[in-house]
Amino acid sequence: MQYGKDVAKILVTREEIQKRIAELADEINRDYKGKEYTLVVTLRGAVPFFADLFCKLTGNKVDCDFIAVSSYGATTESTGEVRMSKDLSSPIKGKHIIIVEDIIDTGITLSYLKKLFEAREPASVKVCSLLDKPSRREVEVEGDYVGFTIPNEFVIGYGLDYDQKYRNYPDICVLAPEVYGG
Numbered sequence: 001m002q003y004g005k006d007v008a009k010i011l012v013t014r015e016e017i018q019k020r021i022a023e024l025a026d027e028i029n030r031d032y033k034g035k036e037y038t039l040v041v042t043l044r045g046a047v048p049f050f051a052d053l054f055c056k057l058t059g060n061k062v063d064c065d066f067i068a069v070s071s072y073g074a075t076t077e078s079t080g081e082v083r084m085s086k087d088l089s090s091p092i093k094g095k096h097i098i099i100v101e102d103i104i105d106t107g108i109t110l111s112y113l114k115k116l117f118e119a120r121e122p123a124s125v126k127v128c129s130l131l132d133k134p135s136r137r138e139v140e141v142e143g144d145y146v147g148f149t150i151p152n153e154f155v156i157g158y159g160l161d162y163d164q165k166y167r168n169y170p171d172i173c174v175l176a177p178e179v180y181g182g
């Protein structure tokens with residue numbers, strides 16, 4: 001795909017993404033061998049990552065469920081406030097869950113999710129995030145499985161959006177600062 005001037009550069013290519021997802025799947029397959037567990041996916045940004053990861057997991061007891069939360073408006077800065085617009089379909093009490101996220105930025109969303117889920121008494125909670133921007137952290141929270149640690153740049157593509165656009169781009173790209181007046 002040929003990108004226009006909205007893209008400053010490609011940060012992670014589709015090939016690099018797939019290679020890393022295979023490694024993450026190997027780790028999860030090893031750690032959860034013989035276990036029953038559920039991937040809890042955050043809509044909408046984590047969907048492409050989830051889809052590619054899910055089909056690489058082995059065993060016949062891997063389930064998935066979805067939750068929709070948002071903290072961003074049409075800006076590149078977190079509002080600091082998390083809203084849930086769709087809850088999980090099934091209870092997680094007594095279950096092993098892995099939260100699947102697109103990116104950990106300030107950490108506000110992830111810490112909200114961890115608190116929300118822990119109150120429901122699952123057997124365990126782990127976090128698998130495609131991207132991590134540790135330099136932006138405001139709340140102390142970490143991923144157990146992280147695809148790529150990236151610098152402080154606003155990225156789009158492979159599920160990640162700016163103002164609900166660019167999610168369909170196949171690579172992880174740095175958004176041109178002109179787009180958001182940066």
Ligand code: IMP
Binds near residue numbers: 101
């Ligand atoms: P946090 O609550 O600040 O950690 O932000 C988490 C959410 O913000 C992610 O799930 C994304 O939806 C969004 N986000 C954070 N950084 C970026 C970025 O660089 N590009 C696109 N979305 C981002």
Ligand code: MG
Binds near residue numbers: 044045072161
């Ligand atoms: Mg988002």
